[in-house]
Amino acid sequence: MRFGLNIVPVRPGELGELAVRAEQLGFESLWAGEHVLTPVELGEGYPSGSKPPFAPDSRFTEPFATLSFLASVTRRVRLGTGVLILPLHPVVPLARAIATVDVFSGGRLSLGLGVGWMRAEFAAVGQGFTDRGRRMDEMLTVLDLLFGQDRPAFEGVFHHLPPMGFEPKPVQRPHPPFLLGGISPAALRRAARAGDGWYGTQDPPGGLGPVIAELHRLRAEYGRGDRPFEITALLGWGQEFDADLVRAYGEAGVHRLVATPWSRSRDALAAIDRFARSAGL
Secondary structure (H helix, E strand, O other): EEEEOOOOOOOOHHHHHHHHHHHHHHHEEEOOOOOOOOOOOOOOOOOOOOOOOOOOOOOOOOOOHHHHHHHHOOOOEEEEEEEEEEOOOHHHHHHHHHHHHHHHHHOOEEEEEEEEOOOHHHHHHOOOOOOHHHHHHHHHHHHHHHHHHHOOOOOOOOEEEOOOOOOOOOOOOOOEEEEEOOHHHHHHEEEEHHHHHHOOOOHHHHHHHHHHHHHHHHHHHHOOOOOEEEEEEEEEOOOOOHHHHHHHHHHHOOOOEEOOOOHHHHHHHHHHHEEEEEEEE
């Protein structure tokens, strides 16, 4: 089992020290999530009601700037988006940011990518909400072309790109791993069809097992069952764990656990030391 850290709650001034310490302790990866706004209320139409799952004053630094900074203070640990809301972004500038971080980090970037769920975010950046899944599908194709071809060009429903140069390419070939998130039937099909892995949820092992089995069934259906495919799951904030729980996640098919082993950000450094000892790092 590989262990990663969710760095979203960490105070920006402490992030560099925490990243260096995490690498020293043997954590495999650091993950920066994304929300472009943190509303006081969500409004109507959400399964969880009008209260957001995070406080309005939650700190979300821009993920690629954050990961580029972390690349400058670390040498081995992988750096990931967990997750980036892909259809919030115009695809060509996003491709530039992805390639830049992968180059500056020496090929250490992983991309947890999601379709998004908060209507207000899409309105805030002038992007459509109801077509976000179809736009994400097309964006994944465009990213593959930009990263893989000398003179990429594309004509689609949402994107129209003339023949162009695109340099530098990412260090990782054909691209940094695409770990596609979501648990809806459409999201699972997208991960099986176009992903190099799945960025999962905080469900317990028993809840993840059937989802992972369905992913592998879909991958076989798409003729991709023999390709590498990594499964990432999340531990809840401050969640206690032991060797039996880690073993259960492994038996369910999980390859990486991303933890937030503190309940308050000021406890982060001490908490990752405790977590590393418990995990046997």
